[in-house]
Amino acid sequence: MSDGVSIWATGNWQGLAVAAGAGLLIGLERERRKRARGDSAGLRSYTVAALIGALTAGEPVLLGVGALLVAGLALLAQWKNSGPDPGNTSELALFATFLIGVQAMHQLALAAACAVALALLLALRKPLHRLAHQGLSEAQLHDALLLAAGALIALPLIPAEPQAWLGGIRLRPMASLVLLILSLQVAGQLALQWLGPQAGLRLSGLLSGFVSSTATIAALGSRVRQQGPGAAEANPNLSLLAQAAGLSTVATWAQAALILATLAPAELGRLSPVLAAGAATALLLLAALSRLGVAVAPTRAAPVALAKGSALRWREAVSVAVFLLLVSGLVSWAQAHLGAGGVRAGAALGGLADAHAPVAALAALRSAGGLSAELLGQGILLALASNSLTRTVTAALAGGVGFAGRVAAVLWPSWAVAALAYSVT
Structure with a gap:
C-alpha cells in the first residue's frame, strides 16, 4: 500500500x-x-x-x-x-x-x-x-483554433506584473481584452448565421457593442441609408436597425463592468449598481419604444448578409489595444502633472473616441494605487457621457435624424439614470 x-x-x-x-x-x-x-x-x-x-x-x-x-x-x-x-x-x-x-x-x-x-x-x-459538419465553416474553425492558441499559449507568456514604463498598467489584462474583442467578433458572425437576420442582428449588435458601440452604430446607420437619399425614414428595417444600435449601447455598460472585473475587481462591487442602472434603463427604453410603436413598422426584409471568410478583424482588435495603451498613458500623465482636473479632462477627451479605453485606463490606475475611488467613478461617467455625444452625432451622420433620435432616446436617459445612481451611492 x-x-x-x-x-x-x-x-x-x-x-x-x-x-x-x-x-x-x-x-x-x-x-x-x-x-x-x-x-x-x-x-x-x-x-x-x-x-x-x-x-x-x-x-x-x-x-x-x-x-x-x-x-x-x-x-x-x-x-x-x-x-x-x-x-x-x-x-x-x-x-x-x-x-x-x-x-x-x-x-x-x-x-x-x-x-x-x-x-x-x-x-x-x-x-x-x-x-462540426454544418454549423461551422472551415474559416470559423480556423478562427476558433487561433483564439484557443492565443488564450492557452500566447496569453500566459505576456507579463502579468505592473509595468513601470506604462504607469503601473498590467499588459496581460489588456491582452485579455483583445482576446475578448476577437471572441465577440466570431460570436457576432455565428449569431447572424445561426439565429437569422432579425434575432441574429440584435444579438450581433449587442456583441459588436463590446468591441465598439460607435463603430456598430455607424455600420447600422449606413444600412438605413442604403435605399438612397431621402429614403431613410421609409426604410422598413429602421426599427430593427435602431434596436440593434440601442443594444450596442447596453454592451457599453456591460463592457465597463467587465473591464473593472479584469483590471480593478475591488471596485466592481461599488460601481456595479451604477453600471447596472445604466444597462437596465437602456433595455427598458428599448422595450418601451418597441411596444409603444415609436419605431417604424416591423421589418419585411433581411437587412444583413452573412459575412464570408474569417470573422477575426485583427487590425481592429490591435488598434483598440494600442488606443487603450495610449489613453492609459494620457490619463496617467494627466494624473501626475495636472491632478484630478487633468484626469477628468483626459477621461472626457478619451471618451470622444472610445468609451472602453478611458475606463480601462482609469481602472488600471486605480488598481495600481494612483487614483482615488471617487475620481474613478467620476472619470467613468465623464468618459461615457462624451462617448454618448460621439455616438449621437455618428448616428445622425450615418443614419439620419430619425435613426439618431431613436439611438439618443436610449443613450442619454440611461446615462442620466446611471449618474443619479452614482450620486446616491
Missing part, C-alpha cells in the same frame, strides 16, 4: 458512492446507444468499471490489474463490434469511467465534474456532429 487512499485503508465510502454515481450516469447514456450501435457494454458495465477504479485506488498492483482488465475488455468490445464505421467512443468512455472511479478516491468534486462532462459530451453526439 502506497498512499493510503484506497477504500480498504480509509473507509472512504463517500468516494465510493461518487464513483458508483459516475458509473451510473455515464452508463445510462451509453445504455441508450447500446441497442442502436450493438455495444456490449451498458449501464452495469460502466458502473462496475467505475467501482473497479475506486476499489483499486491507492493499491498499485490492483490498480494496474484493474486498468489492464478494463482496457482489455474495451479492446475486445472494439474487435467484436462490426459495421462500416464502428468508432471507438464507447471503449474510450469505458476506460475514462474507470479513471473517474480512481479519481473519486482522491478528489470528489473533480471526479463528479468529469463524470458530468463526459456524460454530457456523449449525450450531445448529434448536435456536436451537426456543428
